[in-house]
Amino acid sequence: MSSPANVLLIEDDASAASALRRVLADEGYHVTVVGRGDDALSRSEANVFDVVVTDLRLPGLDGMELVRRLHAARPRLPIILMTAHGTTDTAIEATKQGAYDYLLKPFEMEELIELVAKACASSRFMSEPLEMGDSLTPHDAIIGNSRLMQELYKEIGRVAAKPVTVLIRGETGTGKELVARALYQYSDRANAPFVAVNCAAIPETLLESELFGHERGAFTGADMRRIGRFEQANGGTLFLDEIGDLSLSTQAKLLRVLQEKCIQRLGGKETISVNVRVIAATHRDLEMAIKEKLFREDLFYRLSVVIVAVPSLRLRPEDIPILVKYFIQRYSVELGIPQSSIQAEAVQLLQSQPWPGNVRELENVVQQTLLLARGYVLGADHVRQVLARTAQSLPGTDQALTGYVTDLLANAQNGKDGRIYTRAIEQLERELFGQAINLAHGNQAKAARWLGVSRLTMREKLNRFGLHPSQDKTASDQW
Numbered sequence: 001m002s003s004p005a006n007v008l009l010i011e012d013d014a015s016a017a018s019a020l021r022r023v024l025a026d027e028g029y030h031v032t033v034v035g036r037g038d039d040a041l042s043r044s045e046a047n048v049f050d051v052v053v054t055d056l057r058l059p060g061l062d063g064m065e066l067v068r069r070l071h072a073a074r075p076r077l078p079i080i081l082m083t084a085h086g087t088t089d090t091a092i093e094a095t096k097q098g099a100y101d102y103l104l105k106p107f108e109m110e111e112l113i114e115l116v117a118k119a120c121a122s123s124r125f126m127s128e129p130l131e132m133g134d135s136l137t138p139h140d141a142i143i144g145n146s147r148l149m150q151e152l153y154k155e156i157g158r159v160a161a162k163p164v165t166v167l168i169r170g171e172t173g174t175g176k177e178l179v180a181r182a183l184y185q186y187s188d189r190a191n192a193p194f195v196a197v198n199c200a201a202i203p204e205t206l207l208e209s210e211l212f213g214h215e216r217g218a219f220t221g222a223d224m225r226r227i228g229r230f231e232q233a234n235g236g237t238l239f240l241d242e243i244g245d246l247s248l249s250t251q252a253k254l255l256r257v258l259q260e261k262c263i264q265r266l267g268g269k270e271t272i273s274v275n276v277r278v279i280a281a282t283h284r285d286l287e288m289a290i291k292e293k294l295f296r297e298d299l300f301y302r303l304s305v306v307i308v309a310v311p312s313l314r315l316r317p318e319d320i321p322i323l324v325k326y327f328i329q330r331y332s333v334e335l336g337i338p339q340s341s342i343q344a345e346a347v348q349l350l351q352s353q354p355w356p357g358n359v360r361e362l363e364n365v366v367q368q369t370l371l372l373a374r375g376y377v378l379g380a381d382h383v384r385q386v387l388a389r390t391a392q393s394l395p396g397t398d399q400a401l402t403g404y405v406t407d408l409l410a411n412a413q414n415g416k417d418g419r420i421y422t423r424a425i426e427q428l429e430r431e432l433f434g435q436a437i438n439l440a441h442g443n444q445a446k447a448a449r450w451l452g453v454s455r456l457t458m459r460e461k462l463n464r465f466g467l468h469p470s471q472d473k474t475a476s477d478q479w
């Protein structure tokens with residue numbers, strides 16, 4: 001979409017440097033290579049980089065000191081450390097100092113690519129200003145002029161700079177993540193890091209260690225210390241996405257952290273005070289979850305000091321024309337299709353839809369319509385075809401699934417099976433993860449990327465279902 005991201009690669013071994021540069025350049029990054037730590041520092045003063053990838057042992061200035069100085073100068077610049085086994089402790093220490101993440105050598109190139117992509121997204125998230133309203137920019141923006149959206153902008157303006165916890169609510173696809181980003185960018189912590197955790201994408205067993213960190217030996221498999229996201233976000237903002245998906249035990253721990261403003265790593269005795277502004281989001285009905293005893297009422301009150309509600313798209317159809325225009329402009333560039341316009345009738349058709357998936361769904365429909373129209377004016381027929389396709393895709397592809405569910409329910413009705421929900425989800429997961437890992441020839445990072453889950457989730461599911469991949473026993477397994 002925008003210009004290629006700039007990566008500063010610091011590696012003193014010439015052959016390693018050239019291999020890494022090639023891989024990153026193939027992914028479309030603009031790569032600058034330097035071999036010394038002190039050179040890296042002066043380069044980064046003169047140029048704007050989106051991500052830094054650095055070796056830990058360097059001539060001139062070692063990686064640890066480099067992290068410290070770079071992070072102090074540019075706190076929003078993500079730094080990825082490449083480190084050998086013997087130096088893991090230093091790398092962990094560096095995360096505490098503000099490094100974004102580290103890779104254990106030897107690692108797969110897939111791992112590097114995945115991490116750099118994540119770091120770039122995070123860098124853009126923090127540094128690229130998010131516009132609001134009706135500006136037809138090719139960059140990320142919150143689009144919409146309706147009264148409801150105007151109110152939302154006002155609310156963002158009112159609460160962004162206050163150091164309070166904010167809960168963002170809204171149906172799926174309404175733009176909660178964009179709102180979180182706006183709250184961050186307009187806060188007085190906009191120069192400090194923004195760290196995001198998707199609570200739904202990380203298995204329950206690993207989430208607490210992700211949030212609070214752990215000491216070596218805290219549980220089976222905890223072979224080294226880990227710095228949690230709270231500690232990493234110290235001085236900045238922590239975005240807890242899908243907070244409605246937290247287990248009750250993690251909710252209790254989170255509540256304590258919010259009240260006491262300090263954490264304890266799992267298995268650790270030390271109390272570490274953290275200064276973190278929490279922004280949380282959920283599409284779930286938390287009041288209902290409280291009634292069902294799935295969400296703690298005290299945590300809800302703690303989180304909802306300020307609630308920002310993002311309106312559903314069907315409550316603001318007057319925003320649809322401008323959203324459509326924005327997506328046409330944006331995706332024409334991205335898909336390499338000549339800019340085209342859209343007929344009024346097609347826009348009306350889009351305005352009359354219910355949009356249960358909100359802006360995300362509209363965005364998908366516009367993308368598909370663009371592809372269908374191939375540079376010609378987008379007409380109502382194009383839109384109709386795309387809408388029909390999406391409507392059909394559910395029942396059409398899922399006849400087998402419907403039959404399967406019917407059988408399961410029959411078993412439940414005649415008392416043969418009392419756990420059909422768990423069983424169905426497990427079977428689907430086993431199939432999904434099994435097929436993905438086979439197709440990826442055992443490369444967990446790749447399979448996880450395809451499925452849109454974290455590598456931790458991937459690993460947990462593979463263990464759970466006994467799907468032991470043959471390869472990729474290196475860096476991703478250590479992560």
Ligand SMILES: Nc1ncnc2c1ncn2[C@@H]1O[C@H](COP(=O)(O)OP(=O)(O)OP(=O)(O)O)[C@@H](O)[C@H]1O
Nearest residue numbers: 141142143171172173174175176177178283359360
């Ligand atoms: N007002 C808006 N203007 C422009 N794009 C938007 C707007 N709202 C949402 N989008 C786009 O729609 C998609 C979904 O937005 P986002 O991920 O923020 O939704 P969400 O509320 O977090 O959804 P979920 O609950 O499913 O996580 C993104 O691609 C986002 O850029």
Ligand SMILES: [Mg+2]
Nearest residue numbers: 176177241281
């Ligand atoms: Mg979201």
